[in-house]
Amino acid sequence: MPSSIDDCAAGLLAHDYVAERELACAVFLALRLQRPLFLEGEPGTGKTEIAKTLAALLDRPLIRLQCYEGLDMASAAYEWNYARQMLEIQAAKEGQRLSSDELFTRRFLIPRALLQALEMPGPPVLLIDELDRADEPFEAFLLELLSDFQLTIPELGTVSAAAPPIVVITSNRTREIHDAVKRRCLYHWVGFPDAARELAILQRRVPGAGEALARQIVGFIQGLRGIDLYKLPGIAETIEWSRALLELNALVLDPETVHMTLGVLLKYQDDIAKVQGSEAARLLEQVRVATHG
Structure with a gap:
């Protein structure tokens, strides 16, 4: 475990995650206090990547629960193997009768992500990703896990973690998450990086x-985020665009290359139409002035 905020930041950096000090502090405290970490922010700003990086840094397995509309406990925590139970009942008709207690034992239980995270001998990193995509009632199922690192199975009893998993919850804030969830977590807003940190991220990822192209990419994207767009590009788009430009053997940004590759950065046609042409030319001129003085 990291011994200080600086040690935590250095550990993340060693795995190519360039964290601002406030985020490194939130991660450090979540680890030391054994509290879930709730990360909220725009898509593509590195929230999910924190969990992956922590798993690599601490040499822990990563268990990921991807949230979606309609997610329930049967998909997230556990479910009973009803098919196997029926087979047992059919087999028992010719022999000894099965009681209901015998049907609801561990051999008929199928553990899903939440239960798996509690039962692993070496506590894993549990990523509950994009909680805002799940239906609001699902949040109530998480409260026991987040408070006491345990789950109650009515037919079996309570399953508690021998050692608490490291829990990271992310949300893109498409809807508000209930206060009861947030109160059980340490909270941090993951925003867009400034130019210096984005350049450091790009140089590592x-x-x-090259230095010149990387600075131009960061300058252009920083300028894009100052435009009123439906969906601003995140760090993920910065990295993906850079890789695309390398595949095109680009050494510097030019109008034609930007025009052809805007779909890597922007995912809505209205945004692309707003940037194409004069707006892109204006941003390129700003980048040229900034990089050449």
Whole structure:
């Protein structure tokens, strides 16, 4: 475990995650206090990547629960193997009769992500990703897990973790998460990086991009985020665009290349139409002035 905020930041950096000090502090405290970490922010800003990086840093397995509309406990925590139970009942008709207690034992239980995270001998990193995509009632199922690192199975009893898993919850804030969930977690808003941190991220994640191109990419995207767009590009788009430009053997940004590759950065046609042409030319001019003085 990291011994300080600086140690935590250095550990993340060693795995190519360039964290601002406030985020490193939130991660450090979540680890030391054994509290779930709730990360909220725009898509593509590195929230999910924190859990992956922590799993690599601490050499822990990563268990990921991807949330979606309609998610319930049968998909998230456990369910009974009804098919196997029926087979047992059919087999028992010719022999000894089965009681209901015998039908609801561990051999008929199918553990899903939440239960798996509690029962692993070496506590894993549990990523509950994009909680805002799940229906609001699902949040109530999480409260026991987040408070006491345990789950109550009515037919069996309570299953508690021998050692608490490291829990990371993410949300893109498409809807508000209930206060009861947030109160059980340490909270941090993951925003867009400033130019210096985004350049550092790009140099680590796409080392093949030359210094000049990397600075132009960051300058252009920083400028894009100042435009009133439906969906601003995140760090994920910065990295993906850089890789695309390398595949095109681009050494510097030029109008034609930007025009052809805007779909890597922007995912809505209205945004692309707003940027194409004069707006892109204006941003390229700003980048040229900034990089050449």
